[in-house]
Amino acid sequence: MRAILSIVAVLAFACVPLPPPKPLPSGDVYQDACNSMARFGDIEGAEPDCARQLQRIDEAGLVSVEAPCLAKAESKSQLDACYSDDVE
């Protein structure tokens, strides 16, 4: 009986669905993020392939560049706050 309960418990745990991955923003958001970076003094933001590189990083799936947060930043401190893990 204990063995059956263990199997049921394992199956129940295994069947809990993983949360769906966060959808990636559109390409425009990455460009807006780069514009924000450039506006607040980040030279990478002004590089012509900035948006493509940010998108590649998101597509790799390991970390998020928080492009929507970067795109909306109104100051350097808001931009810096987007880097924090707290926003994930």
Add this chain to the structure above:
Amino acid sequence: MSGAYGWRPNIADARDWDEQKLGLPVAAPGDILHMIGLHTTLDQNASSSCTGHGVVQEMCVSLRAAYKRQHPEVTKLELQKLFPIGSPLAAYYFGRRQEDPNAVKVQDVGAFPRLVKQAVSVMHVPKYGAWPTDLTKVNRKPSPTALIRGMRAKKATFYFFKGTGEARLAAIDAALAADKPVGFGTAVSDEMSGRSGEFVLDVPRGPISGLHYMCIIGMRVVNGQRQYAVVQSYGNGYGVDGIFWMTDNYIAWHMTSDVGCLSDLGESA
């Protein structure tokens, strides 16, 4: 100079590439010292980032050695400019993210070499200057600037040595001869702490004080026994310019594992 550690031994995975699957040579004659002096040794300070340090050493020394083979006249300063060391902090962060991408926070509890290398093969590594060591940022995601610079950096794949004992040593020697530094993790005792000048470290006699990841960049034969030149993450003040020597017994020891190389270093897409 630090006494911190941080190696978390890999969990066995039969999918790893190894020297047997790759059909690599396993023999090399005599001293192999051409990579001595091509390193840049940084200090992990109080963090547990030794694995990040070791992996960026593997990458950096390998690139410098391969270039020096083609251009023997190049100076160390020129090599440092051409192939600056990567950010250990970024490599360490990526490795912990690789372990649990859904973690709300990463913690400074050490890293698995396989996961650091897997992450580095996807994210690559920004130069040190893009995400320098700063203990307040050990658990923070690298900035978008650092991430972008990483994506433009060299990429890598990796493999681990399957052999043990003499077979492991022969495989390491062959890798060193082919411009590949060799990363490894092992158990260390307090005998390792605070050493300066040239010394040779043998298997610990005292109690184990931690698990540490390091990088072999050379081999010499003394009285018929191999000794391996090792760099790690305690800065240039440790040993001689960051280098010390370990006996072949230590490298072949059963507590030494996760021995492996980065490979296929190439341009980012």
